[in-house]
Structures are given as structure tokens and as C-alpha cells.
Amino acid sequence: MTEQLIQPKDxxxxxxLIFLGMIFLAIVVIVxxxxxxxxxxxxxxxxxxPGDVSRGQAMxxxxxxxxxxxxxxxxxxxxxxxxxKHKSKISLIQQVISGKxxxxxxxxxxxxxxxxxxxxxxxx
Ligand code: HEC
Numbered sequence: 001m002t003e004q005l006i007q008p009k010d011x012x013x014x015x016x017l018i019f020l021g022m023i024f025l026a027i028v029v030i031v032x033x034x035x036x037x038x039x040x041x042x043x044x045x046x047x048x049x050p051g052d053v054s055r056g057q058a059m060x061x062x063x064x065x066x067x068x069x070x071x072x073x074x075x076x077x078x079x080x081x082x083x084x085k086h087k088s089k090i091s092l093i094q095q096v097i098s099g100k101x102x103x104x105x106x107x108x109x110x111x112x113x114x115x116x117x118x119x120x121x122x123x124x
Contacts, residue, residue, distance in 0.1 A: 037090050045111040046093055051119030059113060060120055067104065072124050077104060084122045092121055 037043065061070060067077035074080070087095065093114060099106025109117060 042097075042111060042114075043090060043093055046114045046118065047089060049112055049115035051115035051117070053116070053119050053123055055113075056116035056118070056120030059109070059117055063107065072121075080121060081124050083124060089118060089122075092118055 038047075060068075060072065064072075064077075067075055068080055069075045072080040084092070095101070095104075096107050096109065096114065096117065
């Protein structure tokens, strides 16, 4: 008996459907995650405030230079030059406030301080 339960053509179509389904799911998850992130009131407030680079730099030298170096060129922590090329504003904020990458501590700057720090980091 050569009767096959699934014809090769059906199998390919099924695979394509599963593949499209997975792409769709991934898009929904990414968009959902992004919407969730930008609905965070703290992040929203930081992004709405104009940052002051020199105040950001002063704060950096007090809080961050011990690990990242006075000019952010890296000591214990990595160099932060051009960090804005691989981290969005939102991930930079989260890097500072989340404490998810020890030994880097969890900082709690108020929104204006965070906005200042962000504009300093983006100019590196
Ligand atoms: C106790 C040491 C320490 C201090 C203090 C510290 N960091 Fe870090 N930081 C690290 C380490 C270590 C990493 C790498 C973490 C990892 O990715 O595992 C890091 C990573 C980062 C990154 C991500 C770099 C990248 O290339 O993705 C940013 C941005 C950053 N720090 C900013 C700051 C800022 C701003 C401050 C001050 C508010 C600060 N850090 C204070 C140790 C420190």
C-alpha cells in the first residue's frame, strides 16, 4: 500500500502556515512589549523632559565613573562610547534603573536627573 496520510504538498503548505504563524506571533510579542515599555510612566516622563548634558556629566562622574571611568572609556564596567548605537533610549534608562546586570547597581534617579544622564550618554 503506497497510500500516504499526508501528501508532500500538504506538508509543505502546513509548514509554511506554521512558519507564518510564528512570524505573526513574534511581531505581536515585540509590538506588545514595546507598547508596554512606552506606557511606563517613569520612562514616559524621562523621554518628555529635555536633558542637560553638563548636569548629566556631573552626575555620571559622581555615580558611574568609578566603574565606567571618568570619561566613560571603561574600567570595571565597559566603555560607554557610542553606546547609543546599540542601545535605545528605553534600554539605556532600563540599564540604569533595573539593576539586572550586576555588579552594576540599581540607580533611582528622579526623571529630570535621568533625562540629564540620558543626554550625556547619548553624546558619548
Ligand atoms: C559597580 C560598577 C558599576 C557602576 C557604579 C555603574 N556601572 Fe554601568 N555597568 C557596569 C557593568 C559591569 C556593566 C556590564 C553589565 C553587563 O552587560 O553584564 C555595565 C553596563 C552599563 C551599560 C550598558 C553598556 C553596553 O554596552 O550595553 C550602561 C549604559 C551603563 N552601564 C551605564 C551606567 C551609568 C549611567 C551608571 C551611573 C548611573 C553606571 N553604569 C554605573 C558596572 C557599573
